[in-house]
Amino acid sequence: MSAGTICRCWLALLILLALTTGSAFIPLGTANLFVSLGIAVTKALIVLLFFMELKTSSALVRVFAAAGFFWLMIMIALTTADYTHRTDQRVPLDQVR
Amino acid sequence: MAEETLGFQYSTLQQERETVTLGMWAFLATEVLFFGALIAAYFSYRIWFGAEFIAAAKMTKVALGTANTAVLLTSSACMAMAVTSHEAGSRRAPVLWLIATALLGLSFVVIKGTEWFLEYQEHLVPALNFDLARHGGVAEIFFIFYFCATGLHALHLLIGICLVCWLAFAIGTGRLKPGSTTRLIGLYWHFVDIVWIFLFPLIYLAGRNG
Numbered sequence: 144m145s146a147g148t149i150c151r152c153w154l155a156l157l158i159l160l161a162l163t164t165g166s167a168f169i170p171l172g173t174a175n176l177f178v179s180l181g182i183a184v185t186k187a188l189i190v191l192l193f194f195m196e197l198k199t200s201s202a203l204v205r206v207f208a209a210a211g212f213f214w215l216m217i218m219i220a221l222t223t224a225d226y227t228h229r230t231d232q233r234v235p236l237d238q239v240r
Numbered sequence: 241m242a243e244e245t246l247g248f249q250y251s252t253l254q255q256e257r258e259t260v261t262l263g264m265w266a267f268l269a270t271e272v273l274f275f276g277a278l279i280a281a282y283f284s285y286r287i288w289f290g291a292e293f294i295a296a297a298k299m300t301k302v303a304l305g306t307a308n309t310a311v312l313l314t315s316s317a318c319m320a321m322a323v324t325s326h327e328a329g330s331r332r333a334p335v336l337w338l339i340a341t342a343l344l345g346l347s348f349v350v351i352k353g354t355e356w357f358l359e360y361q362e363h364l365v366p367a368l369n370f371d372l373a374r375h376g377g378v379a380e381i382f383f384i385f386y387f388c389a390t391g392l393h394a395l396h397l398l399i400g401i402c403l404v405c406w407l408a409f410a411i412g413t414g415r416l417k418p419g420s421t422t423r424l425i426g427l428y429w430h431f432v433d434i435v436w437i438f439l440f441p442l443i444y445l446a447g448r449n450g
Contacts, residue, residue: 144320144323144324145324146321146324149317149320149321149324150317152317152320153313153314153316153317156313156316156317157310157313157314160306160309160310160313163440163441163445164302164306164445167302167441167444167445167448167449168448168449169449170449171449175445175448175449176441176446179441179445180441182441183437183438183440183441186313186437187434187437187438190316190430190433190434190437191430191434193320194316194317194319194320194426194430194433195426195427195430195431196423200261201258203258203262204258204261204262204265207262207265207266207269208265208268208269210269211268211269211270211271211272211273211276212272214269214273214276215272215273215276215279215280218273218276218277218280219276219279219280219283222280222283222284223280223283223284223287225284226283226284226287226288227287229288
């Protein structure tokens with residue numbers, strides 16, 4: 144990895160940080176969350192591919208690196224799917240008795 | 241690289257490099273799940289408590305959080321420079337880059353500590369002085385998450401700072417030849433950076449315009 148690449152990555156990371164903080168103050172509704180998470184994923188990919196050298200690593204190392212994130216996606220997807228589909232309905236007491 | 245000593249269990253330097261990198265990634269995968277569980281908890285709270293939870297996130301210090309993110313991203317760039325210069329065979333440059341990395345890491349902890357102190361003054365620390373009547377129960381749940389997540393992250397960073405200081409010392413005194421150790425500690429440092437990249441928008445940027 145050359146010093147030039149590191150410098151460009153660092154600049155890109157700081158620009159993305161400015162974008163994500165700036166975007167949080169623009170009212171976009173739920174899109175705010177997805178914009179900030181999208182930028183976070185982009186920043187993480189820059190760190191993973193260049194600083195952590197996954198771009199030049201062997202396929203086996205990349206699979207190991209992807210495995211943790213893959214299982215995490217399953218955990219988060221199932222957890223959020225569960226919680227988004229729960230309803231908080233109050234049942235009158237006499238129906239429970 | 242020619243000076244590097246080969247572990248007895250390896251037949252080539254390339255094999256050693258691949259093996260230790262793979263081992264480090266196996267460890268990092270467990271760390272991904274460790275912090276991932278916290279983030280999954282965040283999402284379930286956020287869905288379940290909705291607007292009240294997001295309103296609590298607004299009480300965090302967004303300016304300090306943004307500054308801290310910039311500090312940590314810069315420290316990662318310094319760490320990458322240390323790894324590159326060490327592999328190029330230099331001895332002075334990696335030590336200086338590592339010192340810069342450790343100092344930036346320490347500034348992160350100091351800024352984080354300042355935030356915690358401000359939150360203590362605002363009676364936002366659960367179990368210590370949380371003002372339930374003023375902030376409400378959902379805010380308490382948010383701040384329990386906040387202190388667990390940032391606390392565990394800061395602990396990881398402190399471990400990283402110790403490792404980086406040791407590494408700078410070992411390279412500076414000539415005890416450590418160019419090899420995999422610097423890269424492995426680099427991987428750990430960058431991982432701690434990635435955790436923060438995700439914690440930052442979830443903690444500081446939620447509900448900023450509502």
